[in-house]
Amino acid sequence: MESVPVRCPVCSRDHAYVTPVYPCPCGSPTAPPLMRGAPVEPVTHRTWEDDWVSVRCHSCGRHDQWPYPELCCPCGTVLRIPVRPVAARGLTPPASPGPSHVPLPRTAARPRPAFQPLVIRTARDAVSAAALYLTWLGYRDVVQPGIRPTSRIDLRAAGVIAQVDSTTRATTLRDVECLWLNALNASASGVLFSLAGYADDARARADGLCIPLFVLDLTGTPQPVNGAADELVSTGP
Secondary structure (H helix, E strand, O other): OOEEEEEOOOOOOEEEEEOOOEEOOOOOEEOOOEOOOOOOEEOOOOOOOOOEEEEEOOOOOOEEEEEOOEEEOOOOOEEEOOEOOHHHOOOOOOOOOOOOOOOOOOOOOOOOOOOOOOOOOOHHHHHHHHHHHHHHHOOOOOEEEEEOOOOEEEEEEOOEEEEEEOOOOOEOHHHHHHHHHHHHHOOOEEEEEEOOOEOHHHHHHHHHHOOOEEEEOOOOOEEEOOHHHHHHHHHOO
């Protein structure tokens, strides 16, 4: 399992990033080889083309497209981790540590199995990944009512309404306030998932309204980015 030190250029926090491992169709674990020491790049704008990287399987030589390695800093910045070009890949990828998952805090209300993420390739995958995560957190009967014209898609379950922002721009203050009003009308809690992170005023408003905010990376693993999200992961519904 390969790990590299990462420093956020926005807040200067230090992180240890562990490479995600994916199964090649031949069955071998495959991982993007990271460029140790190369500067990370904050993600300010997303395109589906730029979010994928070519990875060669060390066992069969097959080239496939996998999500570009990313890390969500607690300050809200999404960082893209540099990888070695496919032509320079001659090293054997690390052994698989098993599926990526969010570590359980010690204060969790009850034990949960490891979260099994869904790789995000489309906007619908982002919604499905968020639905899986809500179920993992402990919400029952999570359903997808349908797609709204703005590409924000609600997930509903007993006691919660969630919104998935699968656009390529940072989730806005208006998005947070719309979710809060919808949750208020439904007499439920609100949860937000975003692929591109959150605007500063959106994060501040969510903190004031106690709305949990999560960032979805392309492995399909949501990362909490505010205190309300940390508390939800810790205690469950």
